[in-house]
Amino acid sequence: MSLTSKVVWVTGASSGIGEALVYALAKEGCKLILSARRKEELERVKGNCPAAVQPNVRILPLDLSKSDTLQLSTQAAIQFFGYVDILVNNGGISQRSLAKDTLLEVDRELMEVDYFGTVAISKFLLPHFLERKGGHYVVTSSVMGLIGTPYRSGYAAAKHALHGFFDSLRAEVWKENIFVTLICPGWIRTNITLNAVTGDGSKLNEMDKTTDKGLAPDYCAARIVSAIKSKKEEVYIGGAKEVFGVYVKRFFPSLFSKLVRKVKVR
Numbered sequence: 109m110s111l112t113s114k115v116v117w118v119t120g121a122s123s124g125i126g127e128a129l130v131y132a133l134a135k136e137g138c139k140l141i142l143s144a145r146r147k148e149e150l151e152r153v154k155g156n157c158p159a160a161v162q163p164n165v166r167i168l169p170l171d172l173s174k175s176d177t178l179q180l181s182t183q184a185a186i187q188f189f190g191y192v193d194i195l196v197n198n199g200g201i202s203q204r205s206l207a208k209d210t211l212l213e214v215d216r217e218l219m220e221v222d223y224f225g226t227v228a229i230s231k232f233l234l235p236h237f238l239e240r241k242g243g244h245y246v247v248t249s250s251v252m253g254l255i256g257t258p259y260r261s262g263y264a265a266a267k268h269a270l271h272g273f274f275d276s277l278r279a280e281v282w283k284e285n286i287f288v289t290l291i292c293p294g295w296i297r298t299n300i301t302l303n304a305v306t307g308d309g310s311k312l313n314e315m316d317k318t319t320d321k322g323l324a325p326d327y328c329a330a331r332i333v334s335a336i337k338s339k340k341e342e343v344y345i346g347g348a349k350e351v352f353g354v355y356v357k358r359f360f361p362s363l364f365s366k367l368v369r370k371v372k373v374r
Contacts, residue, residue, distance in 0.1 A: 109337045112137035115189045119172065119229065120199030122149035124298030125248060125332075128325035129196065131157065132333045139164040141185050141192070144199060145171050172199050172225025173217065182232035191240060194336065195233055197226040198248040202304040203263040204316070209307035215262040217309065222266035227273055234281075242285040246336055247274055251294045251350045255357045255364070257373045278341070287339045291332055292354070294346020295322030318373060323347065 116133050120126035122144035133140060134157040142150045147169045154165045166188045170181045186192055200222040205214070230245055237243030252260050253267030271290060278288035301319045304312045328345050335343040344351050349371075357364040 109339070110136075111333070111337065113139060114193040115139045115141070115191060116194040116196060117141040117143065117168075117185050117192050118196040118198055119143045119170070119226075120248070121153060122146050124300055125293065125296055125325050125328050126196075126198040127153050128329035129198065129332055132326070132329040134158060134161045134165070136333060137161075139189055141166045141168055141188055143168045143170050143181070143185075145169060172221045172229075175220070175224050175228040178225065178228045179232045182229055182236075185233075186236055192233060192236060192243070194244040194246060195230065196246040196248070196332075197230060198246075199225065200248070200266075201263075202300045203261075203306075204259050204301065204304045204312045205307035206259060207261040210262060211308060214305055214307065214309045215265070217305065218262040218266050219269070222263065223269045223273075226270060230274075230277070237286050238281070238284055244287045244289065244336065244339070245274065245277070246289045246291065246332070248291045248293065248332075251292050251344065251346055251354060253290070253292055254354050255368070257368055257371060259373055289335050289340055290342045291335065292342065292344045292346075293323075293328055294344070294350025295319050296325055296328050296345075297322040298325055316373075 116138045118126055118130055118140065121130050121142035130140060130142060130153055142153060142165065144150055147167060150167045150169065154162060154167060157165055168181060168185055170178065201218065203218055247270055249270050250267045252264040253271045256264040274288050274290055295318050297320060301316045302313055306312055331343065331345045344354055
């Protein structure tokens with residue numbers, strides 16, 4: 109499927125996988141709507157797109173933690189080009205803390221940003237997709253949406269919730285030519301660790317070794333573009349350990365439970 113002239117709305121577009129995906133989609137000739145909290149960073153990303161593409165790039169700052177504002181954001185996104193073809197739900201935050209040390213309000217924050225914010229935008233856009241008899245949700249989940257490891261209890265819970273919601277949504281809207289693609293990255297070399305919340309809600313502000321040795325964001329972005337074109341339902345993007353873990357968990361859960369106790373996740 110060609111993505112030329114498709115209107116793609118990308119959340120979490122100011123850094124990491126989202127930023128790399130913007131550049132990959134720009135090369136495909138897409139019309140782009142970039143969203144994140146930091147307007148100045150979105151402007152920087154737009155400025156890094158090819159000059160020929162920039163007239164078809166729009167900036168829409170938003171905060172996923174404030175779901176009551178996202179209906180207006182969705183209306184604004186539609187008004188930019190008159191329609192939206194693809195929504196890439198990429199915004200989110202990560203976690204680095206043991207469950208016993210994590211305040212309940214931190215768990216709530218993770219759910220609010222990583223789950224409720226994503227679901228809110230998706231629901232607000234759904235009537236538009238239904239009216240147009242077509243659309244595509246692309247959701248950056250995580251390998252943690254399929255497995256759980258130490259230091260990720262709240263994050264894994266939010267990502268597991270995304271899988272439940274979007275698997276159900278896919279089953280409900282397929283007759284309307286609406287597609288759902290779940291993207292499950294493993295360790296990708298981004299700043300997500302620096303911004304990860306700790307047990308008291310403060311930022312970690314350090315890079316863990318596993319993330320620092322992860323795959324390049326542009327490689328991940330290329331895989332996502334390929335998945336969008338082929339309308340894949342679920343894609344795993346990671347090194348051998350992460351992908352191996354997904355299959356061990358699925359087919360040998362007891363073995364996975366023993367192995368994950370020893371895995372280095374920081």
